[in-house]
Amino acid sequence: MTITKIIEFDMGHRIPNHKSQCRNLHGHRYKLELNIEGEVQKEVGRSEEGMVFDFIDVKTLLMNEVHSKCDHAFMFYEKDPVLAVFAKKNKSLKFVSVPFIPTAENISDWIFNILSKKIEIISKKKFHLQGIKLWETPTSSAFISKKN
Numbered sequence: 001m002t003i004t005k006i007i008e009f010d011m012g013h014r015i016p017n018h019k020s021q022c023r024n025l026h027g028h029r030y031k032l033e034l035n036i037e038g039e040v041q042k043e044v045g046r047s048e049e050g051m052v053f054d055f056i057d058v059k060t061l062l063m064n065e066v067h068s069k070c071d072h073a074f075m076f077y078e079k080d081p082v083l084a085v086f087a088k089k090n091k092s093l094k095f096v097s098v099p100f101i102p103t104a105e106n107i108s109d110w111i112f113n114i115l116s117k118k119i120e121i122i123s124k125k126k127f128h129l130q131g132i133k134l135w136e137t138p139t140s141s142a143f144i145s146k147k148n
């Protein structure tokens with residue numbers, strides 16, 4: 001069984017070497033879809049009976065690990081010559097410095113790794129992160145699934 005949870009967050013970024021508009025400072029309303037796969041829990045009388053993983057707990061995980069870090073933040077590549085200097089001079093603003101160019105593909109990979117490690121710890125092997133899809137615009141997304 002696969003369950004899906006969606007959150008959204010507003011975040012700025014830029015693609016430093018982009019041939020066109022994406023090199024400018026701009027932002028997106030990102031939409032993150034998370035898929036968790038596992039057995040439906042059958043233990044009678046437990047809060048999670050009939051569930052793979054409680055949607056409330058999925059939401060808490062996503063809010064703590066992604067939303068709180070990224071919402072109303074500006075994500076930049078740590079070697080971006082413009083943003084690295086700007087962020088250093090403006091420490092009161094919310095930045096996320098990352099060791100990669102913040103494309104939808106790379107952000108997806110980053111989020112997938114953070115969440116898969118967290119889920120592995122809390123799932124006790126009852127479920128796992130199957131995949132995530134990160135929407136950068138209503139028509140553009142990156143999808144990454146479990147690496148075996």
Ligand SMILES: [Zn+2]
Nearest residue numbers: 013022026028
């Ligand atoms: Zn963009």
